Amino acid sequence: MNLANKITVARMMLIPFFFLFLQTYPSWLTERIPALSFMNSYGLYIATAIFILAAATDKLDGYIARKYNMITNIGKLLDPLADKLLISVALIMLVQKHMLPSWVAFIIIARELVITALRIVASARRIALAADHYGKLKLVLQVVAIVAVLLDNYPFQLIIDIRIDYIIMLAAVVITIYSGYNYIRNNYVRLELNR
Known part of the structure; x- marks a missing residue:
């Protein structure tokens, strides 16, 4: 797997972290796990930073693939899939959070x-x-x-x-x-x- 494809996979791996930080955790759980209380307070900002980072890698992997002739069939499949997953998860989470x-x-x-x-x-x-x-x-x-x-x-x-x-x-x-x-x-x- 070349560098461009690794960046695309990294973008996909950021999606679950975006999801976890954007969640609102119930008080009974935050009382038992203090880290979740921190996530309730600052998770939105961390999730936003993760989303921006993930979105920025889309330009980076495309640039590297074109510049260093790393365009592959798997990259052609994974790159748009990563974009669609990132956008879809973000939209669903925004709806869920009203x-x-x-x-x-x-x-x-x-x-x-x-x-x-x-x-x-x-x-x-x-x-x-x-x-x-x-x-x-x-x-x-x-x-x-x-x-x-x-x-x-x-x-x-x-x-x-x-x-x-x-x-x-x-x-x-x-x-x-x-x-x-x-x-x-x-x-x-x-x-x-x-x-």
Whole structure:
């Protein structure tokens, strides 16, 4: 396994830690385990740092894979999978913590499932469907929106009373829908021609 793939796997291994730190633990458990009390107090900030670190490794592994010619089939599979897992877990956790409406998570996760199904069909026909620039913009907006929601609109709340985090999340939802539509539209013909 090359360095780029190891970074991708490391990103996937950060997801359970993000999940654990974002949890709210009950008082009966925090009384018995003091570390969980610490996690209740500071876990959100640690989880946010873990999420930012994990998201940043996406650019790093792609850069290393391209620069040092380390692009592999396993990397092509693991990299988008790691992104989808990270974003999906973050969205589900935000819904569970009542920091985000469930419809937002549903739309974003549903889009990812549809595109993944399309890629599986294409792969079965030996067609490689590459991500387009809208897909990359979608991921960047999703990461920024999730971080803004995790930080509860900080630092925007110091400047303005408007929930900028929700506006960014709404923009992420819109570009998620559009990028999914665009991806299907652009690749449908290729799949039809290769039946």
